[in-house]
Amino acid sequence: MKKINLVEIISDDVFVVDLMYAKKENMLLKDVYSIIGMGNRCFVQPDLWFCLQKLIPILRENQFKLKICDAYRPKEAFDLMKKIVPMKGFFAQSAELSQHCHASAIDVTLLDNNGNELDFPCAVDAYEEKYAKQVVQGEVDEFYKHLEKAKYSWNAPEDAKKIKNRDMLRQMMETVGLLSLPHEWWHFNLPNKEKYPLVNSVFYTDGKCEFFI
Numbered sequence: 001m002k003k004i005n006l007v008e009i010i011s012d013d014v015f016v017v018d019l020m021y022a023k024k025e026n027m028l029l030k031d032v033y034s035i036i037g038m039g040n041r042c043f044v045q046p047d048l049w050f051c052l053q054k055l056i057p058i059l060r061e062n063q064f065k066l067k068i069c070d071a072y073r074p075k076e077a078f079d080l081m082k083k084i085v086p087m088k089g090f091f092a093q094s095a096e097l098s099q100h101c102h103a104s105a106i107d108v109t110l111l112d113n114n115g116n117e118l119d120f121p122c123a124v125d126a127y128e129e130k131y132a133k134q135v136v137q138g139e140v141d142e143f144y145k146h147l148e149k150a151k152y153s154w155n156a157p158e159d160a161k162k163i164k165n166r167d168m169l170r171q172m173m174e175t176v177g178l179l180s181l182p183h184e185w186w187h188f189n190l191p192n193k194e195k196y197p198l199v200n201s202v203f204y205t206d207g208k209c210e211f212f213i
């Protein structure tokens with residue numbers, strides 16, 4: 001195995017690190033990142049950091065902050081998540097197929113200058129406590145229906161303002177070279193995914209961490 005470096009993103013005046021799997025308000029209702037020892041720490045490939053640096057002037061100009069809800073997802077966390085939510089199509093089929101496990105993807109939303117989240121057709125991960133409670137019980141029908149709002153094809157007239165925000169975010173992220181996914185408005189990843197193998201990690205209790213491919 002070869003040691004590699006990832007960039008750790010720390011919250012500042014433009015980036016807010018608030019990883020959804022480092023707290024219980026997510027579709028798992030569990031803080032798996034705390035369970036595996038990573039906690040609310042945000043790591044990305046240097047190439048992804050390069051794209052995000054290009055985003056800084058755009059965010060400042062528009063008086064937005066980028067809230068990062070997920071970034072690098074260790075394989076240990078991914079495997080736990082798959083066990084908790086064995087729902088077809090919600091997570092990638094394997095860690096190998098999840099760009100998050102390669103540190104080449106981020107899930108984001110936009111905040112205004114006061115730190116309030118802009119309105120989007122649904123929350124990141126389409127999370128709502130009531131759906132999460134259903135899904136962990138194996139009742140997925142209502143949530144699948146709700147997931148339609150995560151798609152770029154969602155186009156309800158009553159959601160016009162939310163859709164405008166969604167499309168603005170997409171445009172901002174694509175301008176700096178990231179790719180969007182048709183079924184998750186919050187997800188963006190690096191192009192040329194074959195360049196980024198699965199990243200293994202070790203988190204030590206003193207806060208140090210190491211990454212390997």
Ligand SMILES: [Zn+2]
Pocket residue numbers: 070100105106107186187188
């Ligand atoms: Zn994602």
